[in-house]
Amino acid sequence: MQDHALTPSDTRLTLEHDVNLKPYNSFGLPAVARTLVRIREAADVRRVVDHPKLGRAPKFVLGGGSNIVLTQDVEAVVLKVEVPGLRLLEEREDAWIVEAGAGVVWHELVAWTIENGYPGLENLALIPGTVGAAPVQNIGAYGIELKDRVEAVEVVDLITGRPALLPASVCKFGYRDSVFKQTGFGGLAGKSVITAVRLRCPKPWQPVLGYLELERKIAESGNQAPSARQIFDWICEIRRAKLPDPAHIGNAGSFFKNPVVTEEQCRDIIGRDPGIVHYPMPDGTIKLAAGWMIDACGWKGKAVGGAAVYEKQALVLVNRGEARGAEVVTLARAIQESVYGRFGIRLEPEPVVV
Structure with a gap:
């Protein structure tokens, strides 16, 4: 109505x-x-x-x-x-600055930059959602996070109605976190609306290839110097092979954050589970693969009502048809308890429960 x-x-x-x-x-x-x-x-x-x-x-x-x-x-x-719009805002000696309306589908922005010769976002292809949501979550995949590419975020204050342009330096980006998600002092959750995002596509462009699945693509193709377009295509193939399309199977992408632990904690877990997938981080911490831990606890394919763990990727919870939000939450909590019981790690959900 x-x-x-x-x-x-x-x-x-x-x-x-x-x-x-x-x-x-x-x-x-x-x-x-x-x-x-x-x-x-x-x-x-x-x-x-x-x-x-x-x-x-x-x-x-x-x-x-x-x-x-x-x-x-x-x-x-x-x-x-639903704010539309895609444009090249500025070309600098060291970067192209592109601007996208907050209502633009994120993947459409990535595809547009590749088509127009502004590389740098290709590793973030096929991440679901809109441009406006990307800074909130500081989306990331295959070695790139949004914070690596953000120039500024346009917002409108929900109290005063005044617009502001926030440079990346004040956005407090962290792992799947930002000032737009934070509710405490200085946080902007519920206090502003993102209306556009400006992104920095760097010159000269350098590929980011440090993930096993991309290394496999290089080995299979024999292409040791892939273009941004080739990486974009590979990322799309990888994601489509292991992640369900929300248009066909309801889901919110990766449901849990990959936990970050100290080297000592990681050694302790490896002592009990030598096969655990883990990634050293630049600051000396270790990122653990949440999907591997969930799979190790036997959750693939398990369901609570209409909510289930995706058979091809344990990190993804799906709607098998008529799931209710309460069933998704119940399933997620059961997984958290199971993983904590085996690994001593409390998984943190990525989606916001409303």
């Missing part, structure tokens, strides 16, 4: 009521938004803030819905971010 009867200053806003959110979350979980506003430009956020009713109401920002688990209907006003 749509409501166009707004005050004169809000004539470009469209309110929708009792909106089914199942198509708007990649898990395909059932939930209803009591009120939904589509944000198609930064000025729409200001219009919401200035609205006599919406301005005072609690808000929930929704992008591509690829990083949430909906367990109930949403009473807060849902701001569905």
Whole structure:
């Protein structure tokens, strides 16, 4: 149901009521938004803030819905971010600066940069979600994190309605973390809406190839100096082979973060489980493969109601058809307890439970 009867200053806003959110979350979980506003430009956020009713109401920002688990209907006003736009903002001696609207599908941005000769994002191909959600989670894959490429993030304050351009240095990027996800002092979770992201595609371009699956592709092809396009194609092949397409099987991608431990902790775990997959980090810590630990605990293919662990990749939880958010949460907690019992490691979920 749509409501166009707004005050004169809000004539470009469209309110929708009792909106089914199942198509708007990649898990395909059932939930209803009591009120939904589509944000198609930064000025729409200001219009919401200035609205006599919406301005005072609690808000929930929704992008591509690829990083949430909906367990109930949403009473807060849902701001569905759909800001479009892709452009080369600036070409510098050391980089191309590209800008994308927060509503752009992330993979479409990556494909666009490759098509237009702006390499640097190819390792992040096929990550689900929208551009606006990427800085929140500091998405990453195959040796690259978003923080390695962010120039600045455009936001609009949900209290004042004022826009701001935040340089990467103030975004507090960490492993699957950022100021946009943090709720404490200085955190911006629930306090701002990302409307666009500026990304730095470096010159000269250097491939990032330090992952086993990419090394296998190099060995199979005999191509020792792959182009950005070739890496993009390889990443797409790798991800499609082991990860389910949300368009066909509901999921939120990797459900748990890969835990980071000290060298001493890693040695202790290796002493008990020599086969555990682990990656040394530049700061001396060790990243453990959460998927390997979940698989080792025997969870592949196991289910709670309609929620299950994907048969091809234990790090992914899926909706087998009619799952509810509560079933996903119950399954996730059971996995956490199982992994903690065997490895002494508490896995942390990536998606936000709503």
